[in-house]
Every structure is written in C-alpha cells, then in structure tokens.
Amino acid sequence: MGNGEFLATTESASFRVPYVFRYVWRSLILIYIPILGLAGFFSYHIYWHIFESNYQPYFESQQSRLDNAVNTFSRELGHIHQLIRLLRYNQQFEKALQAGMSIDYQSLENVFTDFSNASSHISQLRWLDEKGVEKLRMNISDKGVIKVAPEALQNKSKRQYVKAGMRLEPDEVYISAINPNIENGQIVLPLEKTIRAVMRTGKQDGLHDGVLVINFLLNDMFESLNQKQDNKLRIIDNEGYWVMHPNPSMAFRSYTDYLVRTERLLSQAVIKGILDQRQLHNFIHGSRLISYSVIDIGENGPDNRHRLFFIDSSAPDLLGSLKYRVALIVFIPTVLVLVVLLFLIGRFLYDGRKQYDLFRQLAVEKEALAKSNQQLQLAYEQQQQMQDTLVELRKLSSMGMMVAGLAHELNTPLGGAALTLSSLDSAREQLQQAMSDGLRKSELEDYLTHSAETTALARKNIAKAAELVKSFKRLAVDRHTDEPTEFDLMTVINDVATTSKHRLKQQHIHLDIVGPKQLVIQSYAGIVSQLFENLISNAISHGFAGRNNGHIHIEVIQTSMNDISVSVSDDGHGIDVEQLTTIFDPFVTGARGAGHTGLGLHLCHQWVTQVLKGSISVSSEPGQGTTFIVLLLVDVDSSSQS
Numbered sequence: 001m002g003n004g005e006f007l008a009t010t011e012s013a014s015f016r017v018p019y020v021f022r023y024v025w026r027s028l029i030l031i032y033i034p035i036l037g038l039a040g041f042f043s044y045h046i047y048w049h050i051f052e053s054n055y056q057p058y059f060e061s062q063q064s065r066l067d068n069a070v071n072t073f074s075r076e077l078g079h080i081h082q083l084i085r086l087l088r089y090n091q092q093f094e095k096a097l098q099a100g101m102s103i104d105y106q107s108l109e110n111v112f113t114d115f116s117n118a119s120s121h122i123s124q125l126r127w128l129d130e131k132g133v134e135k136l137r138m139n140i141s142d143k144g145v146i147k148v149a150p151e152a153l154q155n156k157s158k159r160q161y162v163k164a165g166m167r168l169e170p171d172e173v174y175i176s177a178i179n180p181n182i183e184n185g186q187i188v189l190p191l192e193k194t195i196r197a198v199m200r201t202g203k204q205d206g207l208h209d210g211v212l213v214i215n216f217l218l219n220d221m222f223e224s225l226n227q228k229q230d231n232k233l234r235i236i237d238n239e240g241y242w243v244m245h246p247n248p249s250m251a252f253r254s255y256t257d258y259l260v261r262t263e264r265l266l267s268q269a270v271i272k273g274i275l276d277q278r279q280l281h282n283f284i285h286g287s288r289l290i291s292y293s294v295i296d297i298g299e300n301g302p303d304n305r306h307r308l309f310f311i312d313s314s315a316p317d318l319l320g321s322l323k324y325r326v327a328l329i330v331f332i333p334t335v336l337v338l339v340v341l342l343f344l345i346g347r348f349l350y351d352g353r354k355q356y357d358l359f360r361q362l363a364v365e366k367e368a369l370a371k372s373n374q375q376l377q378l379a380y381e382q383q384q385q386m387q388d389t390l391v392e393l394r395k396l397s398s399m400g401m402m403v404a405g406l407a408h409e410l411n412t413p414l415g416g417a418a419l420t421l422s423s424l425d426s427a428r429e430q431l432q433q434a435m436s437d438g439l440r441k442s443e444l445e446d447y448l449t450h451s452a453e454t455t456a457l458a459r460k461n462i463a464k465a466a467e468l469v470k471s472f473k474r475l476a477v478d479r480h481t482d483e484p485t486e487f488d489l490m491t492v493i494n495d496v497a498t499t500s501k502h503r504l505k506q507q508h509i510h511l512d513i514v515g516p517k518q519l520v521i522q523s524y525a526g527i528v529s530q531l532f533e534n535l536i537s538n539a540i541s542h543g544f545a546g547r548n549n550g551h552i553h554i555e556v557i558q559t560s561m562n563d564i565s566v567s568v569s570d571d572g573h574g575i576d577v578e579q580l581t582t583i584f585d586p587f588v589t590g591a592r593g594a595g596h597t598g599l600g601l602h603l604c605h606q607w608v609t610q611v612l613k614g615s616i617s618v619s620s621e622p623g624q625g626t627t628f629i630v631l632l633l634v635d636v637d638s639s640s641q642s
Helices: 003-010 024-088 091-096 105-118 160-166 219-225 268-275 318-372 373-438 442-475 491-499 501-506 527-545 600-611 636-641
Strands: 122-129 133-139 144-147 193-201 212-219 234-237 242-244 282-285 288-296 307-311 485-488 509-514 520-523 550-560 561-568 615-619 626-633
Touching: 024 105, 024 193, 024 212, 024 219, 024 282, 024 288, 024 307, 024 318, 024 373, 024 442, 105 122, 105 133, 105 144, 105 600, 160 193, 160 212, 160 373, 219 242, 234 268, 268 307, 268 509, 288 318, 318 442, 373 442, 373 626, 485 491, 491 501, 491 509, 491 550, 491 561, 501 509, 501 527, 509 527, 520 527, 520 636, 527 550, 527 561, 527 600, 527 626
Parallel strands: 509 550
Antiparallel strands: 122 133, 122 212, 133 144, 193 212, 234 242, 234 307, 282 288, 288 307, 485 520, 550 561, 561 626, 615 626
C-alpha cells in the first residue's frame, strides 16, 4: 500500500489529524510570525530605552562642565562690577576730578597705580573727558605699570563702550562685549580678549564730565576653563563671533566664515539654532551630544545686551559606539532566543504529527483485525486496549516534556520581560501625567531610576536563555579576532574601574589603582579590558558575597623593558585551599546556586596565556583575601615574532 493510499484510507472522521499537525510547515510559520513580531517590537523598545539611559550621563557631565564654566565667568563679572565701583568711589579719585578745580593728574596717576594690583586681569586704567579723549591711561603688564605719554593718548569717542558710558546714569555700570584690544586702529597681537567696565563721572556728582574705563584681559581665565579637557569648550557671542574656539585662528571670526562652516561638529544651521535658542540646551546633532548654556554680560538694556553662549560636545563617535554596544546587548540574545524557540516549536509540531500518524495506524489495524477474524475479537480488543494505553502514555509523556520545555523557554524569560515592560509603560504614563501637571525634578529622577531597573531586568530575562551558549562560545579563544594595537594600559584599567563603579558603590567597596600616569603597550585592548573586568567582578561577586564593605587594590609595575606586573587584590573571604588548584578550570564555582557558571576565571586564564602571551597566578587564604598576579608583555608582537 503506497503512502498516498495509506493516507486516504486512514483519513476518517474518528481520527482526523488536527490542522496544526497536518500542515507542519504552514503551522510553524503561522505560530512563529506573531512571536517574531512581538520579539522585534519588544527588542526595539528595549533597545531605545537602554540607549537613552546610556547617553543621558554624558549629557549630565557636559551640563555640569558648562555650569562650572558659567559660574566661573559669572564670578569674574561680579568681581569686575565690584572693582570699578571701588575705584569710582575712591576718595582720592573723586578729589583728583573735583569739579570747579583743575584735574590733579598726578593724584589720579597715583590712584591708578595703586589700584592696578587689585586684580591680575586688569590691563588698562583710563579716564576720558566728555569728548571721549583719553586724558590719562595706565597700561598694566608683566613689565609693570606704565603711564602712556600724552602724545600717545587717543580719541575713543567713536568706540561703542564710550558712547554707552556717556549715556549712563549715576551709579550705573556698563559692561562691554568681549573684543580684541585695538590700539591706534590696529588689533593688538597676540589677541587680547578684553572686556571693559565703564562708569560715568559728572557734575551731578561734583566731578569733571567723563568716563572711567577699566580693561580686563580674560585670556588666562578662558584658558583655565579647558585645562585637562579632551573636548574643548567653545564660546560664541550673540553676534555670532567666536570668543573661544579650539582653533585659535577662529577667535573673533564669525561662524558664517568659510573656515568655520567646514567644521564637522558645529554647522552653520546648528550655531544659528543655538543663537536663536530654538534648540534645547541638550540635543543630538549627527553622532554627537551637544550642550550649551547662556549668560548675559552686565545689566545692559535690550538695545546693547551682550550674551555669551558656552558650548560643549561629546566625542565624534560616541553615539555610534553606544548604539553598537546596546545593539549587541539587546539583539544578539533576542536572535538566539528566537532560534531556540524555532527549534522547539518545530520539534513539537514534528513529534505531534508522528504521534497522530501512529495513532491512526493503530486504529486502522484494529479495524482490519476485527473484520478478518471475529474469533480473535476478544483477544484483539484486549490487545488493542493495551496498545492504546501504551500509545496514550507515550504520547502524554512526550507531550508533557515538550510542553514543559516550551513553557520553561517561553514563559520564564518572555513573561518576565513582558511584566517589566508593563511596569515601565505604567511609569511612562505616570510621567506623562506628571508632565501635564507640571513635572518636578524628583519625579523625573524617579522615572529614570525605575526605567534603568526595569530595562535591566528585561534585558536579564531575554539574555537568560542565551547566557550559557555565550559562555561556551567564549571558551573558544580565536587569536585572530582582534589585531594588537597601541594603547595606554592605565587608561584601560581606569575605564574598567569606571564601568564597575555602580556595583562597587552598591556594596560600599573601595577600589584604588596605583601605577604610572601612563603606560603605553602594544597588545589586545579589548581582551585586556575584559580580563580586568572579570577579575573585579569576581572579587565583587565571590570575595565580598554577603558583605557590605571591602577594599580592592590594583597595582601596576613595569618590571623590565618588555614585562609588566599587575596585581589585583582584595580583603574578601578568600579561597579554600582545595579550590586553589582548580580555580582556573571550567565550571569551577562556589556559587552555582546564585546563577554563576564557573567560566569567568577560566576565560581569564585562556586570554592571558593564549592571546596575551603572559601568565596569571593566584594566592589566597580563607578569611585573608585573594591576590591575582597577571604578567603581561609591553609588546605582544615581539613575542609572536620571536
């Protein structure tokens, strides 16, 4: 009997095969497509939540740096106001300019000379008459206080700060825009970034008409804002001229100049948006995070208001790096889970089809035996009953295993992820309601904290199914997956310490690093960072398990021209003597019940010995802490060649 004839004969109303088992491939597609859609939907939203939570700290750091810079500049402006008022109301100054009497230039010169020591930023002290002509000017520099000869004094009546000073009311102070210092129509080089404070003297005060002007040189203050910073601050005024720029040749150039327009970071449209304040104070442009703050100079009116925009930005590849890292964290576990689910669903449908085919075959054999031999009916029925029982038990057993496996794979991680996402959605609705009622900082901070916790839990559930597979995958160390590069070992260790700061802070563990300021080596940066991350994580998870305090000490020593010794020690629980001999073997762990696989130190040993061409050893006593000593090469290529 052929297969088609068998199917036709066995297809009956009593034992009709369910649709889901009759068309296995079609059923597999119909079941898998909704799961695939849900997984893609949740993964996409989790990806964006994690991505946003990863770049927010960079915005906060930039804004903090801008706040410090603005506060520094504000303090300097306040000091400038105090200084010019102090000089204006100096008794000797007023006596020298007393109306109705000749100006006592010698007394005025003495006052200016004494006052020049009031601030290291003062570069000029001047008094100009009502026509804007300099009557006395003292230049202050490293060479001392120098009085400008009468024939070198200039007419400044056309300068904006003089015009504004002549219109001042008594006791008013005018603060000019920051401009390069100009003498005799020529810009002084190197550029002197100068701000001028102006107060008027007049007959209403019993003084000769004129203006008192103090020039303040701000070059040193601006340079101090960028000390020890990789990304330099930029400062631009409300007229669109750069006051401070990483390229010194751009100073006091308009942002519309050709050279400035070619800069990759701050395009003309972005600068215009900042000047018009159409942009939020923290925004994303291209692959960078940009933050800015605004400060008004002085209390000048709307017609002569001067503003400065302080601008900070992240590294050019920051967002790309964050997106790549978050994509690996979210999508690789999702793909692995989907592959496992596809296998389980296909297996379930295939086994179900086989079971139903077997059941139909037994039913047909029963009917054939009943027709062929009535005398054996009783025996046949007994035999059939036994066969049916065995088949049913076999079916139930197989079905139970499949359902249990499927439930374990689906319900545990995806159910947990769905629950946390539901919680996150509820928090989002609360935040949206709070925004309608007037968002408070505390509510936003609560939402960010809750979002970080729920997304971390969702990510943990989704990654759970693939965790062991990823651990096995890391066992096979591919020596060609990475090329050796030149990098600073101290920077890598400090970066790892920074990423572990949250876990250390949770358990009140203090981490200190001792070593040279810079130690450049030629090796595998990615593997070195993962090595020290595993050692620190091992100390936190095992050395300080059940404790709420501790100390981790990392010491880096260059023992020779091509050898480096790095010790990672803690004052934790220590390791039992019997475990020390097998500590680097795979699957050796004392906390398997807490979800540890026992592969961390084994991977460290593989990386150090096989890829980094070094060695790793451990010493420990119970209750006395643990010390790992890693020996690395300064140039791993030299070892490969030798």
